[in-house]
Amino acid sequence: MDRPADAEPLPSPHRLGSGDMFRLGSHGMRTRPLRAVLSALGIAIGIAAMIAVVSIPASSSKALSDKLAALGPNMLVIKPGKSFMGQDAPLPKTAVPMIQRIGPVTAAGATGNIATTVRRNDQIDPGETSGLAVYAAEQNLLDVLNGKVHSGKWLDPVSAKYPTAVLGSVAATRLGMDNIDPARPPQVWLGGQWFTVVGILAELPLAPEIERSVLVGWDVAQQRLAFTGNPGTVYVRAQDNQVQNVRRVLAATASPEHPNEVEVALPSEALEAQNLAQESYSALFLALGGVALLVGGVGVANTMVISVLERRREIGLRRALGATRRQIRGQFLAESVLLSGLGGLVGVVLGVGVTAAYALSQSWPAVLPPIALFGGVAIAALVGAIAGAYPAMRAALLTPTSALA
Numbered sequence: 001m002d003r004p005a006d007a008e009p010l011p012s013p014h015r016l017g018s019g020d021m022f023r024l025g026s027h028g029m030r031t032r033p034l035r036a037v038l039s040a041l042g043i044a045i046g047i048a049a050m051i052a053v054v055s056i057p058a059s060s061s062k063a064l065s066d067k068l069a070a071l072g073p074n075m076l077v078i079k080p081g082k083s084f085m086g087q088d089a090p091l092p093k094t095a096v097p098m099i100q101r102i103g104p105v106t107a108a109g110a111t112g113n114i115a116t117t118v119r120r121n122d123q124i125d126p127g128e129t130s131g132l133a134v135y136a137a138e139q140n141l142l143d144v145l146n147g148k149v150h151s152g153k154w155l156d157p158v159s160a161k162y163p164t165a166v167l168g169s170v171a172a173t174r175l176g177m178d179n180i181d182p183a184r185p186p187q188v189w190l191g192g193q194w195f196t197v198v199g200i201l202a203e204l205p206l207a208p209e210i211e212r213s214v215l216v217g218w219d220v221a222q223q224r225l226a227f228t229g230n231p232g233t234v235y236v237r238a239q240d241n242q243v244q245n246v247r248r249v250l251a252a253t254a255s256p257e258h259p260n261e262v263e264v265a266l267p268s269e270a271l272e273a274q275n276l277a278q279e280s281y282s283a284l285f286l287a288l289g290g291v292a293l294l295v296g297g298v299g300v301a302n303t304m305v306i307s308v309l310e311r312r313r314e315i316g317l318r319r320a321l322g323a324t325r326r327q328i329r330g331q332f333l334a335e336s337v338l339l340s341g342l343g344g345l346v347g348v349v350l351g352v353g354v355t356a357a358y359a360l361s362q363s364w365p366a367v368l369p370p371i372a373l374f375g376g377v378a379i380a381a382l383v384g385a386i387a388g389a390y391p392a393m394r395a396a397l398l399t400p401t402s403a404l405a
Contacts, residue, residue, distance in 0.1 A: 042298075043343025043347060044343040047350075051352065051373070063362070076247055077264070078265075080263070089262075091255060095110070104239040107144045108144065108235065111232055112229065113133070113232035118189070118190045120188065132212055133214070145204055148202040163196065163224065164197075166197070166216075167188075167201065168214070195214075207235065234254065300384055304335070304391035305390070307332070316398065319399065333389065338384070340387065
């Protein structure tokens, strides 16, 4: 019977929509779920490793930037060096007031080394120091360091004249003190006498030596602990655009007679160098993630080759029913891309979870670059397309008679 002239044309029997193609591709995954999961696992591990390796350094860099912004990259540290004979060369007692006369210097404060130990009580072995140092501290030190008090208070003009102490954050942990109760402040055995702890400092990333120390007033250190009054370390704040200029004149200003016996450091440079080292390790782990992704791609290719061999009869039947080589090739290529894409999605979720967990453990902000998240899935799909190209072409070349034989 002839069809009317104005009737809509019938669809071509050789046409297969993209939606149908992906449904056919997912059919192989649904019929062999365990194999699909194991094949996608390699892709997932590779993508997760790459996401974590890109995101964790980004989180570290953001945390570093936040620290430098909060503490300032304009702090310089002066320490005594060695004399010509190799002996320790003390800084002059006039070092701090001389440095404060430099125009671009906005603040300067010092600590002094005290040759004594601190313990939780007088019953502990004197040799058990817990790796803590004891320093005399000038009253403006906390302002120079841009530090904060975690609990209690800082040394003031009154308490600095009496046997009171402030603990760094690490020192407080090692001595078993987390908070200060003003009504019943704890005490430590310091230099053969009791000192009352009046405060605990928050973390100071640019001055880690302060975190591992016990600080007492400058005057009481001279009166009770045989402190000489010579500064051991001087912390200097300078105008941001004059840091390098101030750095060049600090040694000669602090010790005009022996400038070669003075060491000047910029702590922010050490943090930036540490971040650079972390980025170098990240590049190595990124390469390892790429290797894992390559192994996952080989696994997908192997799975698809085996799938073609196992489904020869299905291919022959579809070819006998009119499926073209292009449709057969598209079916297996779609299955490979879906398999890898699934692994990529799982890998992105794993990478985000690992990054968030690690950033939380380090008290960092979790930074997840969008290019890494979207790129992870795209890379996984690309790997799937490459891995499935050969098996798809091999399936398309099968003739109905050879496939059904």
